[in-house]
Amino acid sequence: MGSITLKNVRKAFGDTVIIPGLDLAIADGEFVVFVGPSGCGKSTLLRLIAGLEDVTSGTISIDGEDVTEAAPAKRGLSMVFQSYALYPHMSVYNNIAFPLKMAKMDKAAIDAKVQTAAATLNLTQYLQRRPGQLSGGQRQRVAIGRAIVRNPRAFLFDEPLSNLDAALRVGMRLEIGELHHKLGTTMVYVTHDQVEAMTLADKIVVLNAGVIEQVGSPLELYKSPANQFVAGFIGSPKMNFVTGAPAVNRNAATIGVRPEHIKISKDTGEWAGTVGVAEHLGSDTFLHVNAAALGTLTVRAEGEVSVSYGDRVFLTPDLNRIHRFDANGVVIR
Numbered sequence: 001m002g003s004i005t006l007k008n009v010r011k012a013f014g015d016t017v018i019i020p021g022l023d024l025a026i027a028d029g030e031f032v033v034f035v036g037p038s039g040c041g042k043s044t045l046l047r048l049i050a051g052l053e054d055v056t057s058g059t060i061s062i063d064g065e066d067v068t069e070a071a072p073a074k075r076g077l078s079m080v081f082q083s084y085a086l087y088p089h090m091s092v093y094n095n096i097a098f099p100l101k102m103a104k105m106d107k108a109a110i111d112a113k114v115q116t117a118a119a120t121l122n123l124t125q126y127l128q129r130r131p132g133q134l135s136g137g138q139r140q141r142v143a144i145g146r147a148i149v150r151n152p153r154a155f156l157f158d159e160p161l162s163n164l165d166a167a168l169r170v171g172m173r174l175e176i177g178e179l180h181h182k183l184g185t186t187m188v189y190v191t192h193d194q195v196e197a198m199t200l201a202d203k204i205v206v207l208n209a210g211v212i213e214q215v216g217s218p219l220e221l222y223k224s225p226a227n228q229f230v231a232g233f234i235g236s237p238k239m240n241f242v243t244g245a246p247a248v249n250r251n252a253a254t255i256g257v258r259p260e261h262i263k264i265s266k267d268t269g270e271w272a273g274t275v276g277v278a279e280h281l282g283s284d285t286f287l288h289v290n291a292a293a294l295g296t297l298t299v300r301a302e303g304e305v306s307v308s309y310g311d312r313v314f315l316t317p318d319l320n321r322i323h324r325f326d327a328n329g330v331v332i333r
Contacts, residue, residue: 162191
């Protein structure tokens with residue numbers, strides 16, 4: 001079991017309030033991602049769950065047990081940090097086995113757990129190496145293996161991929177997703193990267209200045225953002241926002257259109273513009289179009305679209321995919 005419940009949890013450092021008070025329920029076996037810009041409180045919230053920070057007020061429960069005042073070691077959680085925090089003088093085997101040795105577990109039981117974790121993470125052939133002989137992705141897998149052998153109620157990940165290069169991040173992201181399906185254990189994952197959030201999560205918690213802006217599945221947040229902040233944060237490239245006549249004509253203060261929901265033409269369309277920078281990625285081309293008073297709009301087009309810098313084009317938003325927002329940035333359904 002690994003359900004986690006937060007009730008009116010508040011965190012302040014003196015007069016500085018990081019989390020003004022929030023409620024959140026994480027079901028057993030869920031993969032929940034905390035996402036938001038730097039300084040939004042997502043890592044602080046994870047540390048509160050782990051017991052590495054004291055709660056100013058409110059309660060945290062795990063499987064119905066109040067652990068608000070419990071020490072980190074008593075919560076039954078395993079945490080994987082951004083830094084691998086491995087012992088450089090120990091082999092991979094001993095790094096993974098370390099928490100079990102500290103718990104004075106039987107040697108045969110330790111060996112069985114380490115071998116199982118190593119097999120799960122494709123580390124068996126590296127067990128006698130030291131961390132300095134491994135790649136960044138392999139070191140992160142060792143850190144995850146050390147967490148697995150403890151059979152925790154839940155795993156807590158604090159931006160575990162941010163130290164890896166782009167290719168390794170993609171590979172490790174897939175491995176963590178696969179690991180969740182194999183183990184079925186609750187996972188709570190912090191990232192500022194909304195692509196990681198969209199691809200890994202069962203449920204995303206979008207945070208802004210310590211406040212939960214919206215909770216939902218990746219597609220719920222993509223299709224039905226609750227406000228302009230969520231709409232602009234979820235999706236890559238980010239949503240275009242337009243004010244003025246196009247919004248007023250649709251009874252809104254602002255309208256939002258995702259780059260993939262705008263049709264581009266050289267002949268006719270709703271908004272005229274001039275092509276600026278074109279980012280050719282092969283499968284897609286991202287066009288940055290100067291649409292006069294509307295500003296620069298990003299359009300996601302086919303990879304082989306035949307437009308060039310300075311071309312005059314016309315843009316037409318998909319009428320069924322326009323998001324409307326009021327003056328406070330709240331969505332108008």
